[in-house]
Amino acid sequence: MSPSATSAPNRSSAPAAAEPAASPLRTETPSECHPDLDQYAVPDLVDAFVDDQFHALNAVKAARHRIAAAVQAAVPRIAAGGRLVYVGAGTSGRLGVLDSVELYPTFSWPKDRAIGLLAGGHQAMFEAVEGAEDSLEQGRVDLEAAKVDARDVVILLAASGATPYVLGALEAARAAGALTIGIANNPAAPVTLGAEVAITLNTGSEVISGSTRLKAGTAQKIALNTLSSAIMVRLNKVYRNLMVDLQPTNAKLLRRAVSLTMRATGAGEDAAREALAACNYQVKVAIVSILKQVDVVAAQARLDAAHGSVRAALEGLNP
Structure with missing residues (x-):
């Protein structure tokens, strides 16, 4: 099947590897808001973390038109028999796996049509696999092993936007003719520059510097919820606003x-x-x-x- 006419135009091929950053990534830049975080009283500490999460929502809201473009590009391919393939490492990868496994009980979506590829494999879902995200080649290999084709939609997640494993998968997905959706938390990231549909969730620095499991992860979770749920609505999995295609497994x-x-x-x-x-x-x-x-x-x-x-x-x- 040829790519849908609603897809964004192809861009140049995905970058082979991330270029060294000229300046620190925004997600890695220390926050200037809470330099004395370790001295906060517990109520103030909790307030700092909770309040910072509002930036995650604002980042997703700012990207809503790109998320809508991703939905419009994805639906024809999925309706034609394609799969949702999530690719990521660390927190981003786990969020992708989480979204993939929840589609079956929520929407009766076939398990073999929602695949989560996580750097380091199954073990990495539960504990860090050091160095797994650094292999460009492993990303290619894992994506190719999933036998991705032009009907599939590959969602590539990286807070930095430059994770080698994800960029390798992006390169292989583009070669296979799949629709590629890049999601990153830094502007002009390699994964978004190389993908057909780019979604930038510009969450900036974290309360704990570099800990992108915080608001960067929250923004990715909101974006994934929105993206996959909107696709399922368009695939007639919802009547009115009711979850009428659930699997009653308990x-x-x-x-x-x-x-x-x-x-x-x-x-x-x-x-x-x-x-x-x-x-x-x-x-x-x-x-x-x-x-x-x-x-x-x-x-x-x-x-x-x-x-x-x-x-x-x-x-x-x-x-």
Whole structure:
């Protein structure tokens, strides 16, 4: 499949490696706001950390148009069978893995279509793997091993924007024709300059100098939540503002499935449970079955014809 027409134009090929910085990265620059942090009383210490997080939200808000561009570019590829592939190291990589694994219980998104590549592998999710992020070649190898192609969307995360592992993956993703979305916390970073869609979350210096698990990480988490959730809404995983394509994998989610069905249809609990039991707790199917007063087979057929859109299935329209 050729890249979507909504994708940003290709830029020059990804940089082979990060160039030495002429000046310290903003994320590494010591904060001038709290030079005596170690002497703060506990309430003041907590206030300093909490207050600083507002900068994370402001950084994401400033990048909202780039996030929207990423969503628009990603949806056609994902709808055509592509995958979301997250790549990162350290905190950034763990945030990518977290976003990937939460898509299945939240949206019934297939596990094999949301992949997290973390420098250092599985072990690095739980403890630091020293030096793993420094290998440009390993980034290439891991990305190529995932068999990425032109339908896939590769989200490359690096607070510095210059992590060699991520840049290696970027180079391989571009060569494979995948859509590349670069997310960094420093302006004009190699990962954003090399990606088709650049998202800069300019969070500046940290309360604890260089600790980008703080507001840089918060900004990345907000951006990922926004990006993947917006994609899922566009893929008909949400009806109104209800999470109607969840996987009820535990007692809490079973209760949530019942509650969502009741809220969407106005049905009582017994009727909601009966409809859900008949369709193996597929909330979408239960909603259409109740509101259109058809059996679950007919409800599923309506949803299939509407490409999974509950609204279109109820209105008898093509989405």
